[in-house]
Amino acid sequence: MSWIDIGSLDDIPLRGARLVKTAVGCIAIFRTAEAELFAASNACPHKGGPLSDGIVHGTRVTCPLHNWVFDLETGEALGEDARVATFPVRVEAGRVLLDATAIARRSAA
Numbered sequence: 001m002s003w004i005d006i007g008s009l010d011d012i013p014l015r016g017a018r019l020v021k022t023a024v025g026c027i028a029i030f031r032t033a034e035a036e037l038f039a040a041s042n043a044c045p046h047k048g049g050p051l052s053d054g055i056v057h058g059t060r061v062t063c064p065l066h067n068w069v070f071d072l073e074t075g076e077a078l079g080e081d082a083r084v085a086t087f088p089v090r091v092e093a094g095r096v097l098l099d100a101t102a103i104a105r106r107s108a109a
Contacts, residue, residue, distance in 0.1 A: 001088065003097035012037070012096065017052040017061075020098065024106045028052035029089060029096060030061060030072055038072035039089040039098055045082045 012018045012031040019042060020027045026042035028051050036059065042052050049065030059072045069078045075086040085106060088099035 001102075002100040003090070003092075004100045004103075006096050006098050009035075009037075009091050009094050009096055015056045017054075017056065018096075019050075019052045022098075022103050024085075024103055026050075026052075027087060027098065027103075028061075029098070030056050032056060032059060032072075037089045037091060037096065039087040040070065040072060040075055041084040041086075043084070044068055044070075045077070045084060046080070051084065 006020050012029060014031055015033050017028045017030045027039055028042040030038045042050055044051055044063040046068050047065050049063040051061050051063055053064045054061040060069050061072060062069050068080055070084055075083040077083060087102045090097050
């Protein structure tokens, strides 16, 4: 894996998100109330709603447009036949790192 430093962990509020522009589109980095991090495509497959503007609760996010709920671990929409892409993310020395290899694989597909 190749990792991209996208900023300080402190730049992402608890129960919030930060948006990162990539070759595969915008990716939202979510931080839960327990300070866990998840990375997923920012666009809701239903109507393209910006998931980074959604409500983070537990390990889920609710789309701000039509209330679809996505599991941040799997990308699956609860109760719907839809999903968003997820990407590996980690914290190292207070810095948030996103897996560039996974992004490259996604752009090649």
